[in-house]
Each structure stands twice: as structure tokens, then as C-alpha cells.
Amino acid sequence: MxxxxxxxxxxxxxxxxxxxxxxxxxxxxxxxxxxxxxxxxxxxxxxxxxxxxxxxxxxxxxxxxxxxxxxxxxxxxxxxxxxxxxxxxxxxxxxxxxxxxxxxxRSPVQLIGRTVIVITVYLLIIGIVQLSAMTKFVVENGRVMPTSNATLVTAIILAACGAIVSIVVFASLTRLIFVKRRKTTRRNYIILLVTASVVIAGDFLTSPNGLGISGFDTLLDILYVFLVIAMVVNGFRFSWILVLSRREKIINLLLSLFGFLFFLILFIYGGENETLNFSLLYFHPALDSFVAVCFLFGTIYMGIGFASTLLHLPTAKEFDRKKVEISSLQNMSRLITQVFDFDELVATTTHLALEVSEGDAAWLELTERNGKSRHGARKQTAETGTPHTRPYAFRNIDPEAIDRLRTPEGMPLQHLVFDTASPLLIQDFQSDRRIAASGRELRNIGTLVIAPLISHGEIIGLLCVSKRKAFEFDKDVVNVLFAFADMVSVALENSALIRESIEKERMEQELLVAQQMQQSLLPQELPRSPQFEIAARSIPAYEVGGDYYDVLTLEGGRLGFVVGDVSGKGVSAALYMAQVKGIFQSLRSDGSSTRDILIRMNAPLCNSMESKSFISLLYAELQTESGELSFARAGHCPLLHVRGDNAKYLRPDGMALGLDATERFAVTLEEERIQLTRDDIIVMFSDGVTESRNADDEEYDYGRLTACVQRLQDRTAAQILDGILDEVRRHSGKEEADDDITVLVLRWHGNT
Amino acid sequence: MSEFSVGIRQRDTVSVLDLRGYLDAHTAPELEKAFQKELDEQRYNIVVNFSDLSYISSAGLGVLMQFIEDVRRNDGDIKLTNMSHRVYNVFDLLGFPMLYEIFPEEEEAVKKFLNKTEKLS
Structure with a gap:
């Protein structure tokens, strides 16, 4: 290197x-x-x-x-x-x-496992040596001697292996003793060590292979008894078995059984057998003694371990369930914060319900409200009676089977829980009288628990768990499921609140878009002329209605006035408005009458609009050369014509656009014409003006509007407009109107 | 703010919906639900009684439009009765009297349905 x-x-x-x-x-x-x-x-x-x-x-x-x-x-x-x-x-x-x-x-079970593996290997080595018959010893004056060099080497190897094995065993047992140590653990252990050391030393002194001093035999026997007592005292250190799972307990049981048997074999065999005992004894009598002490301790410890595990086994299942309960409840409390995904939430809920109860099938039912489940507060009205529930998140059961859970009267079984608001436990499903015969065909249900999910004193849903065999759930399980159901209610309620606030946010965004669209569809500038004054304004309500107005400059000295109201709200209303504006733009060069234009608009609007939507609209055209005003009304508010003391609402017949695609629309639609004279005032408006209500539920109505315009008839169009809007606002007493308010004022000066 | 409720009564083969309170864009879904229920149960002879309705907005009228086609396709009808002046004005302004039969009293509407059924049978 x-x-x-x-x-x-x-x-x-x-x-x-x-x-x-x-x-x-x-x-x-x-x-x-x-x-x-x-x-x-x-x-x-x-x-x-x-x-x-x-x-x-x-x-x-x-x-x-x-x-x-x-x-x-x-x-x-x-x-x-x-x-x-x-x-x-x-x-x-x-x-x-x-x-x-x-x-x-390492867990205690792993330590035991290691000990067992080590001694198994050691047993195998001894077995191989034994079978190959490589060792031959002679006993001279009580001393053990190898007869050949091969025996010598084998003896040394066996002794070395024995040393290693005893060290590993000794270390493992020591660590096991110190698992969950108490105040006396260390003291007892030291006593064991001291006693063992004295015994080993004594062995060394008395053994013929050692120092061969005799006369201590009785004392040594007494010491042995002490040693065994110390081992037993130290061996009773098995509190860790209690917390093992059932599976671990079974493994531990087998391991300690094998451990016990192997140690016993080694201890007895090691004392009698030539191969092992003589090898160790020849190598060193103290090592022989040490190995024997280790094996004895191993035998005692494993024996006690086996017995303790066996005693704990019957309660293991119960203990396991408690552990799962606790961990599931912990999981559930974590779940409460994970409520952003509703589907995930209900799926996890049923999964955990199965874990908590060790059930075979589970599902969740949520109470329906207003036709859709908000999985939130339920309003039980006289009309709806017992609420309808809808199953979610099935595990090991299908919705059809759930539908067959009925009382003999044909009511859903779940209604029993709604009456009592406490959990329902059916111990023997197949023979329970509360269940209709059709339900008993469900062979997979033996025991059934239905726990209500209660939030703010109302049942928002049901948690159902079933087991294949009858009498499988006891009261504890029901109580745990009920406690669990409480947590589920909280989680579901939170989830609903979050969804609502997200929905609200989305709606607000949509409203903002709709408002912007609506504003952009309104004219930026109105035509001006010495012949007339035009003033118009549309005040959108917070939740945008569908008011719309426009003033079009047409060919041949004509002006077009549109005031309309699209039913519905939001973006869809704004889109219909845009369509109306588009149609008017395309017809601007057309010489058709106001009636014809509305008739031609109706068919495409009927096709494109939802059946529940329609548009009321007033369309007027002013011939600026002559001062003639012609107009047609498609279901809209009438047109107000004020001439001095004379005020008249003009209301030609006509249905709203988009209601009827047949001839009926054209048949009923009328056109009216009036000749304007100097200082005539025309007011077009939407129903938001006349239907604006005050605290006493009185509408602003047509009378007040007429009076207002007449009072202001000497003012400019803009002042009249402001006057009307001011008065409507004062009438309602609110800054924000409930509905869009649109007013268009035309003041005719005439051709001077 | 606005309270609204629908009650459903059966008079022979005729379903009578009693509307109460304010019917606007917020409460319209409630009426929608009631109609949907009637249609789901294949009851197409429907009388809507407006006697306790104090206000209706265009959204409320929209609900009627939404279901009329379905109802008529199944040889049924939606007939309207007992409207207050204020409510009738809204219908009238929009031209709804052209599309719906409106009766002053519920009795007449129900009778008309029953007569029709008799004729058929």
C-alpha cells in the first residue's frame, strides 16, 4: 500500500x-x-x-x-x-x-439470536472434530495429555474457538442483563462476576491440569451453589419481553428454546466429552472453567427467557393491538394537519380504522347537504328528514354491498346511528334482527361497527368497520373507533374549511376577472353633440350581475342605445355580454329596425346560452336629424320619457332574449316610436335601480325614479344621472348594491 | 342574508312546490335541487306556489327555464300560481307569461293537470 x-x-x-x-x-x-x-x-x-x-x-x-x-x-x-x-x-x-x-x-432479540448462532456454529465445529476423531488424549496422574501433535493443534484450535465463543456469549448476556437496567442491576452483575472469578480461580487451583492443590472441594461446591444463585438472580432480567410484538415474541420463544437446549448440551457435554472437555482442560483449566461458567449462565438465562416469553405469549395479541391503537391514534393526530387532499384524507382514514380495529373491511359515509357533500355542518330540516349519506373510500367492500345494509323496514341501517348519535355494534350480523334479510346475504360481514362522526353536535358522517367473523369486536374496539371517529370529524371539518376558503379565493378571483371584463365592455367615451347630452354609468354589485350598456354611432346620423341585463353572474354573464356587444357591432351598418335587430339576435343567443340564462335588453335608436326615437324592449325595464310635467314609462311588449327560440319571440315583440321635442329626457335603466330595497324592504320603484328625474329636469344629463344614483344609494342605505345598477340619461336639445 | 325554502306537497299526481322567502342567485340552487328531485322521481306535473315568496331575481326565473324543456318533453308542465303583485311584475316584464301558465289560485292549476290526466285515461 x-x-x-x-x-x-x-x-x-x-x-x-x-x-x-x-x-x-x-x-x-x-x-x-x-x-x-x-x-x-x-x-x-x-x-x-x-x-x-x-x-x-x-x-x-x-x-x-x-x-x-x-x-x-x-x-x-x-x-x-x-x-x-x-x-x-x-x-x-x-x-x-x-x-x-x-x-x-441491537435489540434484545437480535442479541439472543446472535448468541444462539454463535453456539450453533461452535456445536458444529465440535461435531466435525468429533466425527473426524482427530483428538486422542491420555490421562496421566489425573492430568489430561494429547497423544499426538495433531491432537495438540486441534485442542488449541478448539480451545481458541471456545474462548471466542464464551467471550461473545458473555458479552451478549451482559448486554442483555443491562437492557432496562435498574439500580440493583449493576450490583448483582458485579456479584456474579466476582463469584464466577472465584470459582474459576478455585477450579484452576484444584484441577490436576492446573496447580493440583486439593482440599478445597467442599468450599468450591458451596461457591458453585452461590454462583448458580447469582446467575439466576441476574437471569431474571426480561422486562423487555413485554414490549415485543407478537411476532417478535414467537421468534424470541424459539430462539431461547434453541439457546437453552444448545447451552445445556454444551454444558453437560463439555463436562463429560473428551474432545471438548479435554481440549479445554489441556489448554488451560481456567479457560475450561470459564467456558463452563459461560455455558451454565447461558443455560440458565435462556431457560428463564424461554419461560418468561412463554408466559407473555397469551397477552401478546392484546398488547400488539394496544400498540397499534396508540400508534394509529398518533398517526391520526398527524393526519389532522394533512387535510389539503380530501381523497387522501378519507383513504387514510379507512386505512387507519382497519389498523386500529384489525377489521377486515371499512368505509366512510358522509352526510349530504344541499345535494352536495360539504362534509361540514349538516342542517336537518323538516323537508329532508333523516339525512342521506354517501359512502366514500371503501376498503374490501363495494358500494353495492353497502347499499344492501338495510333495516327490515327498508331504511338504510345507518339511520339507527342517526337516531342515537352513538356507535352501533352488531355482534352477530347474520342473525341480527335489525338487519333485513337482503343484508344477511353479505357473507363477508360477521361483526359490524358504525361510529358516527360528530362535529359541532351534528352527525357529519359515519365510520364503518366490519369483520368477517361474528363476535370479533369488543367494547374496547368500539370505544377506540369512537375516539378515532372524533379525530376524523376534526380532520374532515378542517378539510372542508380549507376547501371552502380555497373555493372562496377562486370565486373572488373569478369575480375580479368578470368585473374587469364587464368594465372593458362598457364604452370609454360617449358621443357628444350640441343636439343632445348623454350620460351613463353602470355600478357593478360586489358579486357582478350582468348589467351592460352601450351607445353606438350608426350610419345615417343615427345613434344606438343599449341597456341590458344578463341573468347569472360572473365570467359566464360577462361572456354573454361580450357576445351581445359583438352582435351590435356587426349590425351597426345595417338599416334594420330596432325590432328586427332584436329578432335577429335572439336565435344565436338561444343557441349559445345555457337554458337557465337569458338577457333582458332595451334597444333604442335616435334619428338625430329628426329627433325620432324608435325602440324595442326584450323583457327589459321600460323606458322613462319625461317631458315637463308629463312622465311616462313606455313599455312595448317583448320577451327576454334567449328564452324562446321559436316564432313566439318575433310575434310578441313590438316596436315603439316617439318624436322627441326640446328638453325631453329619456332614462333607460336596469332593474337594479327600481328594485333597490331599503331596510324596510321597500323598493325604490318607478314612482320615486319619475319624481327624481322630474325634480332634476332642468339640470344637465350628467347631473340627472348623479342625482338618480345618489338617491338610489341613499334609499338602500348601503354603499354596496345587491345588484348592478345601470342608468343611461339622454337629454334632447333638438335642432336649433 | 336572504332566507329561502322549498316545500314539496303531493296532490294526487301533481307536485306542488311551495316557495318561501327570497329567491335570488344565492338561494336558486335550493329550488334547482327541488326540481331535480321531482324529475328524478319522474314527476312532471309541477305547480309552483308563489304565495309566500317575497322576491324573485332573474336567477330564480332561470331555474324555471332550466327545467321547463325537460318537463314538457315528458308531457308535463310547470304551472305558476299565487304570485304577489311584485313577483308577477318581474315575470311580466321579462315576458314569462308567454311561456308559462300563471294562475291566481293553486286549485285551478292542479285541476287543469288532473283534467288532462283524466282525458288521457
């Missing part, structure tokens, strides 16, 4: 050392510890520790081999050099493993 040149010499050495260590580590990792999953980012110190452990072991290996070669068949009588090397290897190896696994995020 190339050394980066920029490193200083001191750092270089470290670098070389680290690289060497990494090499060793990688080899060890591959050959010994592959299944232990060592974290990739280990600190330098840990490298050193690992290095020490391996070095100590390798040195020990060499030491044993060399000693055997030199001393010819003599065993290791607890040799001090060997003991020190084994202690260093075990101590550093154990410490290394503890540190390396301390940062792992």
Missing part, C-alpha cells in the same frame, strides 16, 4: 502500524470473527487491543508448541507464562469485543 508522502515521519510510523493492524484485523475478521459483524470504524486504541489479543494468542500457541517440542510430551502444568498469555488474550479479546459491540444498536 502506498504511503501518502505528505505525512510526517512520526505519523508515518503510526500509519504503518495502523495499516499492519488493519491487515491483521482483516485476517482475523475473515477467519475467526466473520460472523460477529465488527463495526467498520474502530478507533486506533481498539486496533491495538485486538492486536494485543491476537499476538498474545499467537505467542501462546508458539509457546505451547515449542515447550512440547523441548520437554517431550510433558503437559502444561498451569505454566505461568502460558497462564499470563491466556489471560492477556482472553482479557484483551473480551474487552475488545465489548467495546466493538457497545455501539451497536
Amino acid at each position: 502506498a504511503i501518502p508522502p505528505h505525512l510526517h515521519s512520526g505519523r508515518r510510523k503510526c500509519y504503518i502500524a495502523a495499516t499492519g493492524v488493519r491487515f491483521v484485523r482483516t485476517s482475523v475478521y475473515v477467519f475467526f470473527l466473520g460472523f460477529l459483524s465488527i463495526p467498520d470504524h474502530m478507533k486506533f486504541r481498539q486496533h491495538i487491543i485486538l492486536f494485543t489479543a491476537i499476538t498474545a494468542f499467537v505467542l501462546d500457541f508458539l509457546y505451547i508448541v515449542i515447550q512440547r517440542v523441548l520437554t517431550q510430551q510433558k503437559g502444561l502444568h498451569g505454566d505461568i507464562v502460558h497462564t499470563v498469555l491466556v489471560l492477556i488474550a482472553l482479557g484483551t479479546g473480551g474487552y475488545y469485543h465489548f467495546r466493538a459491540t457497545a455501539e451497536e444498536e
Whole structure:
């Protein structure tokens, strides 16, 4: 490996050392510890520790081999050099493993799983060695001795594996003990360690392969009892089982069962069997003791674990459901903020309802109001009776099936909930008397819950969940669904409010566009002449009606006056207006009579307009040379003619445009002609003027308009116009009119 | 601001819609719904009683126009009765008397429907 040149010499050495260590580590990792999953980012110190452990072991290996070669068949009588090397290897190896696994995020079940895997592998290795019959030991004066070099090497390998396995087991069990630690956990653990150390030391002292000192046997037996007690006390550390899911509990049950059996085999077998026991014993009696202690502890811990898991298993299902309930309710409270997409909201609602209750099918029904669901407040009027609901977001059920849920009287089953406003639980759907026979054909429903969604004291919908088998929902589930239904109501209500405000925003935008369109259709400038004065204005209501006026300069010294009112509002009204303006523009050169022009307009408007829309319109033409005014009225307000004290509303017959496409329109339409004289005043207007109402619900009406114009008849057209608009505004007492107000004033000076 | 409601009564084969309050662009959908319901249930003999209606705007008239074609295509009719002077003026101004039969009393309208049915049967 190339050394980066920029490193200083001191750092270089470290670098070389680290690289060497990494090499060793990688080899060890591959050959010994592959299944232990060592974290990739280990600190330098840990490298050193690992290095020490391996070095100590390798040195020990060499030491044993060399000693055997030199001393010819003599065993290791607890040799001090060997003991020190084994202690260093075990101590550093154990410490290394503890540190390396301390940062792992492993669940208790995973730790148990790892322990079981490790001992299974160890059992397999022993099995292979056993079958190949590679080991042969002899016992001389109680001491175990290998008979061949092959046995020696095998014994060392088995011992090394045993050391590694016990370290891993010991580390895993330690970590398991410290899961959810309490005040006494550490104390108990230290007692266990101390007792185990004393027992191991005692074994070493008494073993013929060790120091071979006799006389401690009784004391050692007592210590063993203490050790077992300490192990049992430390073994009762299984509170973590409670929070496991049912599936995890089953896995844990199997793992701890296998763990228990394997440890038991290893412990008993390890005490009796030549291959394992003699290998360890020959290698070092303390290691043999340590491995035995580990296996004993493993047996006890796994045994207790198996029993605890078994005891917790019956409640596992219940516990699981509670956990799901809690998490679903949490999800739902998050959902309340995700209300921008209604479809998503109802879909998630039914999904969560199924999760909460572990039901098989679920759907949501929302109360209809004004023919469309606002999924908001419901108004129960005498006319509508019990509200109609519409199903949404079905899961595992189709709308047709829902429609068949009826009472024997043929009413939807859901009405039972509307009467009581509390959840309805049908435990045995197939034989319940509240359900019509047709509903019982739905074999997929065994249990059914209908929970009302209540908002501001009114039922806005229903949450329905069913289960295939009967008697599957208990009261708890119903209560949870009811609580859940409350959250759904809030979410739906929020969703409705948001949708409404978005809709309102959109409407306002549309109104703005319509207002601009309407304004742009009105004439910018009115014709001026010494012969006449024209003043006109249209004041749009907030929610634009469809008023329209225009003054056209026509050929042959004629002037055209249009005042119209398109039924409806907004952009569509403005578009019809534009169409009317277009038709007038195209007819400007035409010499037809006012009546003919309206007749020719009617057919295209009937075709293009919606059936519910129509246009009232007054069209007048003034022959400026003669002062003759001819006009036709298509369902519009009459024309006011004021001459001194004489005021007359002229109202020739005629239907509104767009109502009737047949001949009837032409047949009923009349044209009227009047000869204007000097100072005559003509006022054309829309119904917004005469129908403007005051607080007492009185209309401004034709009489007031006449009086107003007569009072102002000496003024200019502009002043008359202002006067009328002022008076209408004063009459209504409001700045904003309810309807568009349009007034056109023509004052005829005549040909002087 | 404006209150409006529709009541539906059945008189033999005739549906009578009682209108109450103000019928304008805001409340017109309510009437639309009532008509739609009658059409959905294939009742085409419809009398609209205006006795309690205090105001009607062009949007309200629009609703009548919206359904008349459908109703007549099915051999039915919409007949209007008991209009106040103010309401009648609005109809009259726009030329609606040309398109709809307007009766002073509901009885007459209902009788006319029933006579027609008798003749047919």
C-alpha cells in the first residue's frame, strides 16, 4: 500500500502500524470473527487491543508448541507464562469485543439470536472434530495429555474457538442483563462476576491440569451453589419481553428454546466429552472453567427467557393491538394537519380504522347537504328528514354491498346511528334482527361497527368497520373507533374549511376577472353633440350581475342605445355580454329596425346560452336629424320619457332574449316610436335601480325614479344621472348594491 | 342574508312546490335541487306556489327555464300560481307569461293537470 508522502515521519510510523493492524484485523475478521459483524470504524486504541489479543494468542500457541517440542510430551502444568498469555488474550479479546459491540444498536432479540448462532456454529465445529476423531488424549496422574501433535493443534484450535465463543456469549448476556437496567442491576452483575472469578480461580487451583492443590472441594461446591444463585438472580432480567410484538415474541420463544437446549448440551457435554472437555482442560483449566461458567449462565438465562416469553405469549395479541391503537391514534393526530387532499384524507382514514380495529373491511359515509357533500355542518330540516349519506373510500367492500345494509323496514341501517348519535355494534350480523334479510346475504360481514362522526353536535358522517367473523369486536374496539371517529370529524371539518376558503379565493378571483371584463365592455367615451347630452354609468354589485350598456354611432346620423341585463353572474354573464356587444357591432351598418335587430339576435343567443340564462335588453335608436326615437324592449325595464310635467314609462311588449327560440319571440315583440321635442329626457335603466330595497324592504320603484328625474329636469344629463344614483344609494342605505345598477340619461336639445 | 325554502306537497299526481322567502342567485340552487328531485322521481306535473315568496331575481326565473324543456318533453308542465303583485311584475316584464301558465289560485292549476290526466285515461 502506498504511503501518502505528505505525512510526517512520526505519523508515518503510526500509519504503518495502523495499516499492519488493519491487515491483521482483516485476517482475523475473515477467519475467526466473520460472523460477529465488527463495526467498520474502530478507533486506533481498539486496533491495538485486538492486536494485543491476537499476538498474545499467537505467542501462546508458539509457546505451547515449542515447550512440547523441548520437554517431550510433558503437559502444561498451569505454566505461568502460558497462564499470563491466556489471560492477556482472553482479557484483551473480551474487552475488545465489548467495546466493538457497545455501539451497536441491537435489540434484545437480535442479541439472543446472535448468541444462539454463535453456539450453533461452535456445536458444529465440535461435531466435525468429533466425527473426524482427530483428538486422542491420555490421562496421566489425573492430568489430561494429547497423544499426538495433531491432537495438540486441534485442542488449541478448539480451545481458541471456545474462548471466542464464551467471550461473545458473555458479552451478549451482559448486554442483555443491562437492557432496562435498574439500580440493583449493576450490583448483582458485579456479584456474579466476582463469584464466577472465584470459582474459576478455585477450579484452576484444584484441577490436576492446573496447580493440583486439593482440599478445597467442599468450599468450591458451596461457591458453585452461590454462583448458580447469582446467575439466576441476574437471569431474571426480561422486562423487555413485554414490549415485543407478537411476532417478535414467537421468534424470541424459539430462539431461547434453541439457546437453552444448545447451552445445556454444551454444558453437560463439555463436562463429560473428551474432545471438548479435554481440549479445554489441556489448554488451560481456567479457560475450561470459564467456558463452563459461560455455558451454565447461558443455560440458565435462556431457560428463564424461554419461560418468561412463554408466559407473555397469551397477552401478546392484546398488547400488539394496544400498540397499534396508540400508534394509529398518533398517526391520526398527524393526519389532522394533512387535510389539503380530501381523497387522501378519507383513504387514510379507512386505512387507519382497519389498523386500529384489525377489521377486515371499512368505509366512510358522509352526510349530504344541499345535494352536495360539504362534509361540514349538516342542517336537518323538516323537508329532508333523516339525512342521506354517501359512502366514500371503501376498503374490501363495494358500494353495492353497502347499499344492501338495510333495516327490515327498508331504511338504510345507518339511520339507527342517526337516531342515537352513538356507535352501533352488531355482534352477530347474520342473525341480527335489525338487519333485513337482503343484508344477511353479505357473507363477508360477521361483526359490524358504525361510529358516527360528530362535529359541532351534528352527525357529519359515519365510520364503518366490519369483520368477517361474528363476535370479533369488543367494547374496547368500539370505544377506540369512537375516539378515532372524533379525530376524523376534526380532520374532515378542517378539510372542508380549507376547501371552502380555497373555493372562496377562486370565486373572488373569478369575480375580479368578470368585473374587469364587464368594465372593458362598457364604452370609454360617449358621443357628444350640441343636439343632445348623454350620460351613463353602470355600478357593478360586489358579486357582478350582468348589467351592460352601450351607445353606438350608426350610419345615417343615427345613434344606438343599449341597456341590458344578463341573468347569472360572473365570467359566464360577462361572456354573454361580450357576445351581445359583438352582435351590435356587426349590425351597426345595417338599416334594420330596432325590432328586427332584436329578432335577429335572439336565435344565436338561444343557441349559445345555457337554458337557465337569458338577457333582458332595451334597444333604442335616435334619428338625430329628426329627433325620432324608435325602440324595442326584450323583457327589459321600460323606458322613462319625461317631458315637463308629463312622465311616462313606455313599455312595448317583448320577451327576454334567449328564452324562446321559436316564432313566439318575433310575434310578441313590438316596436315603439316617439318624436322627441326640446328638453325631453329619456332614462333607460336596469332593474337594479327600481328594485333597490331599503331596510324596510321597500323598493325604490318607478314612482320615486319619475319624481327624481322630474325634480332634476332642468339640470344637465350628467347631473340627472348623479342625482338618480345618489338617491338610489341613499334609499338602500348601503354603499354596496345587491345588484348592478345601470342608468343611461339622454337629454334632447333638438335642432336649433 | 336572504332566507329561502322549498316545500314539496303531493296532490294526487301533481307536485306542488311551495316557495318561501327570497329567491335570488344565492338561494336558486335550493329550488334547482327541488326540481331535480321531482324529475328524478319522474314527476312532471309541477305547480309552483308563489304565495309566500317575497322576491324573485332573474336567477330564480332561470331555474324555471332550466327545467321547463325537460318537463314538457315528458308531457308535463310547470304551472305558476299565487304570485304577489311584485313577483308577477318581474315575470311580466321579462315576458314569462308567454311561456308559462300563471294562475291566481293553486286549485285551478292542479285541476287543469288532473283534467288532462283524466282525458288521457
